[in-house]
Amino acid sequence: MSTSLSGGAQAHAGPQAAQNPAQLDTLYRKLAWHIMPFLFLSFIVAYIDRVNVSFAKLQMLADLSLSETVYGLGAGIFFLGYFLFEVPSNLILHRVGARIWIARIMVTWSIISCLTMFAQGPASFYALRFLLGVAEAGFFPGIVLYLATWFPSNRRSQIIALFMVAIPVSGAIGGPLSGWIMERFGGAHDLAGWQWLFLVEGLGSLVVGIAAFFVLQDRIETVKWLSADEKRLLAQDLAADDSTRARHSVRQVFGDRKVWLLGLLYFCIAMGNYGLVFWLPTMIRAAGVANLGNIGLLSAVPSLVSAVAMILIARHADRSNERRIHVAVCCVLGAAGMLASVLLAQHLWWSMAALIVAAIGINSIAPVFWGIPTAMMSGAGAAAAIALINSVGNLAGFVSPYVIGFLKDSTGQLLPGMIMLACALVGGAVIVMSLGTKRSQA
Structure with missing residues (x-):
């Protein structure tokens, strides 16, 4: 939490707020x-429960006689449930508040995770993964929407980065923890x-979910x-920021070409992200590491390095008020790192270095990306747009592990799957560079 969260408040704030930048x-x-x-x-607990199946896989496939394709489909079917219930969940959160709804989401998913x-x-594995996606639907976009009610757009990439750094940190914690538990x-x-x-790990989420009901606050007045x-100062600054954003109805959001384009862009980003998180332990084992504990420890290294990079890159994006190039460069870095990690699999330390580059690129994209749609609109339209973009993008969580598992079963190699992920990330770089050049938009 060491970031200053500075962002040129004067650029959007009203007269009184503009006179108090230090305040x-x-x-x-x-x-x-x-x-x-x-x-x-x-x-952290959400992401550990979502991806701990990547560690369970190292034993579960043999115990349940599951193929790599079945694992990939099971890992990915989570996102079908997530996709179907994402927008309704976020609209409910907008109506009833984060305190009740986030707590409900967390308690439900922790029970299903257990x-x-x-x-x-295969059948029970698919069913439980699908239900886990249904339960968790709305958590991430709900938090993004929640943060948009407390922090103005010119500080949002940094604050989302502080939230999303939980992804690499969950890898740093979850990898060793999962290996140790097993x-x-x-x-x-x-x-x-x-x-x-x-x-x-499911019981850990349950404790945090119950606490959410007592910790979260929905309105400035209740703090x-x-x-x-x-x-008063916070309300003025947020009102001034909100006045710069367009208001859309839910129906308008579904007809907005830019929202769908952002959903496609996030799909490409998520292809790389879920390729990394669901296959990182497998890639480390392919580099010659057999011990589960050592796999867990090594999986923490890319996560820790990328956690620092996420905050620094998001801070630079806010200060420069530029997001398109930041997203594009990170996409290319992620693609190069994923390919290199497999091509150098016979050399453990070179492969680990490539995985670090991949993690820096892939994990740093989303915080900067989410600064784009949250600066575009507000109200119920923003709730629907954030959920729609996230749900479309997270369909990659279904496609990515399933296709990689299928390609690995078909060829016996990880390289074809990594080539597919690299192409998706480069496609994301192309899409983001095709967006409008106005700084208020990107």
Whole structure:
């Protein structure tokens, strides 16, 4: 939370806010320190529950006689449920508030994550992964919408980066934790290591989900840790920022070409992201590492390095008020790193270096990307647009692991799948560079 969250508040704020840039910087630092730690923790447990199947895979496939294709489909079917319920979930959150709805989402998905320990074969595996997606639908876009109600657009890439740095941190924590749980508890009480993995990590999410109901605040007026002057200054600054954004109805959002184009762009970004998170342990094992604990530790390295890079790149994007080039360069870095990691698989440390480059590029894209649509619109239209973009993009979570698993079964190699991911990321770079050049848009 060391970021200053500076962003030239004068560029959008009203007269009184413009006279208090230092006050605003202090205010938004205070907001970040009070709001972000819990949201950060929430996203860590969410992401661990979403992708811990990549570690469970190392034992579960043999225990349940599942193929790589079945694993890929099961890992990806999560996103079909996510896609179907994303927009309705975000509209409900907009209506009832984050405190109730985020808590509901977290409690529901943690229970289903725990139940995944009882998967018996392909059918039950598919069903539980689909239900997990239904339960988690709306969490990420809901948090993005929630942050847009507390932080103005010129500070948003940095604040979203602080939230999304939970992705690499969850990899840094989840990898070693998952490896340790599987090794330490495997066989205890006649449960396999992968079953303990789903149970222990799911229970952690349940605790955080219950806490969300008591920690989150929906309105400035209900916050007890802001003074009356701070509340007034915050309300003025946010109102001035909101006045620069267009208001769209939900129907208009679905007919907006730019929203669909942003959804396609996020699809390309997510192809690379989920290719990395679902196959990172497999790529490390392909480089010659056999021990589960060592795989977990090595998987943490790209995550930790990219966590720092995410914040620095997002801060630079906010300060320069430029996002298209930042997104495009990160897409190309991710593509190059993914390809190189497989081509250099016979050399562990060179392959790890390539994975670090891939993680820096791929993990740094989304915080900068989400600064684009959240600066375009507000209200219910923003809730629908954010959810629609996220749900379309996250269909890549279905396509990416399934196609990579199919290609690996068909060819016996990871390279064809990595080539596909690299093409998707380069396609994302092309799409973002084709967007309008106005700084207010990109």
